[in-house]
Amino acid sequence: MTSEAGDIYREYILDLYKNPHNFGILENATHKHEEFNQMCGDKIKVFLDIKEGKVKDIKFDGEGCAISMASASLITDKVKNMPAEQIKDLGSQFVLDLMRIPIGTSRMKCALLPLEAIKRALN
Amino acid sequence: MEIDNKKAHELKKDFPIFKNNKGLIYLDNAATSQRPQVVIDSIKDFSEKNNANIQRGLYTLSEKAMKKYNEARKIITKFINANEKEIIFTKNTTEALNLLSYTISEIISKEKDEILLTEMEHHSNLVPWQQLAKRNNMKLKFIKIKDDFTLDLEDAKNKITDKTALVSIVHASNVLGTINPIKEIISLAKEKKALTIIDAAQSASHIKIDVKDLDCDFLAFSGHKLLGPIGIGVLYGKQELLEKLPPFLFGGGMIKKVTYEDSEFADLPEKFEAGTQNISETIALAEAIKYVQEIGLENISKWESELFEYALKKLEELGDIEIYSPKKNNISILSFNPKGIHGHDVASLLNEDNIAIRAGHNCAMPLLEKLNIPSVSRVSLAFYNTFEDIDSLAQSLSKIKTKFN
The missing domain is CATH 3.90.1150.10 (Aspartate Aminotransferase, domain 1)
Incomplete structure (x- = not known):
């Protein structure tokens, strides 16, 4: 496996798929949103607890491919304690830096789905 | 062979x-099939030797194109045992089903207000009917699937009633692969005077289709899932029904006579074939069918x-x-x-x-x-x-x- 897909399924990505971080439901969420990827049937629900403009806690629930699930783990780890306003400015580069894998156009939607869900929850 | x-x-x-x-x-053959050399050659051959618009030309080249096109229609017609007035060329199955969903109200009796589909329809045989149901205030019903991924015939028997206006079902599911007992369902529908429509997009390249034997009212399939090119599809309809349906697309080629105020429409099948058709694709589809029939x-x-x-x-x-x-x-x-x-x-x-x-x-x-x-x-x-x-x-x-x- 030499080309793109071989590279993207790295050990830590598969680990995060099997043992996701921040997976579950936040009962006391102040913001939540469910986002779908129509193409592949990925589904992600995010729950945020925003206190004094900052992310006090965040969790996600849903099902999807290894790329979207790993991305959700990495993003939810990173945005904890981040000001909500700052999250609104995050873009694809933020996700790519976290993922550290070469993501082609066909899988970009999968990787960006969790960030999209978080941003919509905050809107 | x-x-x-x-x-x-x-x-x-x-x-x-x-x-x-x-x-x-x-x-991934259910998405689109690959094309044999004869089909590819056919498109190239038409462009190199026979390209002209049909019907309008009073010259040799146009006549050559016309002859090829008419031969193609004959081959495609015979492939499903229809007659030549019963074959309407469309872009694909989706367009064929849309054509029907936009025109079929004309032949639905007033007291019938239910559309019956199955739980395994492709979006192309679901979304157009949802829209018709909304426009005409009709109800959508679905024949259930059993645990073994086959259709529940008992449920079909219960759901086909005097209120059923039309039954539109997929011949073979693009997800499950299930081949549905369409003959049984068509005959149940006939008993209740419901119109029958078959989505044969997946089946046309695998199972011999005989519209006379099936006795369905309409049937649709796509060329590109049948070794043919993308952009050519077929809607079959019984002649007496197609004659009653209003045209779907209006414009050149589908008229008999036009004045500034009004128009008289052409006979079948031209009535449903407005604008310049996919001539080379139609001819190539006939080549694909010949190739399939040879095997x-x-x-x-x-x-x-x-x-x-x-x-x-x-x-x-x-x-x-x-x-x-x-x-x-x-x-x-x-x-x-x-x-x-x-x-x-x-x-x-x-x-x-x-x-x-x-x-x-x-x-x-x-x-x-x-x-x-x-x-x-x-x-x-x-x-x-x-x-x-x-x-x-x-x-x-x-x-x-x-x-x-």
């Missing part, structure tokens, strides 16, 4: 795509069934694979999910080994919702597939399972 593994290898050589994509294992649909489906059984056995041997296809009476579509692995990951990793499959909702979101799965991996076979293709699939799946476990 009977097909065995050796013959399948030989037939594969008729398809230049495999020469130009070394090592390609193409298992014989019976031989094709026999070999595909053999391949399907082999694939099913291989996947079952791998273990921990959830299968969503009936084991018998299947169009050679195998949908599955290795436990704990998403379809997108399966497809991406199979692609690493040059294996092309479809993964996702396969244009049947309500069906996947019903089966309670977010996504499915689908292998769909054609007669140019071989045992070796399946072996490669099984090996690659085994590697993927190891990677994820």
